[in-house]
Amino acid sequence: MKTIETKQTNIQEKRNFLRGLSKPIQALVKEGALQSVNEGLKLIYGEEGHEDLKTIRQWNKEGKRVKKGEKALLLWGSPRVKEVENKEKAETGENGEVDELSFFPICYVFSQKQVQEAETKRAGKEANNG
Template sequence: MEATTEKPKRKPNPNREKLLLLSADAKALKSQFADEADSPEDAEYWESQTINFMLLKYFYKVPDGMELGTFHQWKAKNCMIKKGEKALVIWGQPLRAQKADKAEAKGEPSPEDEDFGDYFPMCFLFRADQVLTAEEIEAEKKSKADRREKRQQIAQAIEDLKAVELDLVL
């Protein structure tokens, strides 16, 4: 009897499945634009566009010039993602390229790992209008503190009214 060392199959990630479907649609749209191009230059332009470009521009409808960032990039800028906001899911840099970039930054030769192949991880981005800047966070904190103080004043006024004997007033 031979023991198998197969890894158990992972449960499919619904975000990845959705991204695969969107990517197929983006690829079809890219081909359609290239086929319908008026000139060879236009066709070449559409063929050179990435799937991520097509996803962001035509599926997520991100306006030109809109700043995008990951959770950690926004956090590094002292920004906070607004409650309830959903990330835009696109393809990240292939793991092989990530390893090569890290090795290059350390001054080491690029690893020749074939283990990763051309696996593309998912990347979760947030638009600038989905985040609160440091100034907006401070303003929100001040507003909450002001509302809390007002509630305490009202509660104190009510307590003071309860303490007054009505017979003495009448």
């Protein structure tokens, strides 16, 4: 399944790609077959052998580096809530109520298939001098 590789160039294209993958999963979440959309996305990625998903920062802490040219897999991040004043209510003189807007950011992750042990600077220098 080649649909999991992200070739989109901008953030809006990536969001649209992730929405497309998530759409059929949402029905399974509503039915109770899955706990979350991300759980379903991880199952899709798992079909390609991408089982251990972590951010680049998490891999780096483990002494791993993402291989050159690898593309991130996409998951939904934790929702961010932003308070937005409702302009219509403020204009009509009604109580200045505040609405909340939920926004789901994109989380970029890599799998165990996309990382390798980090070379130490010393090992790299020895290989070059060797």
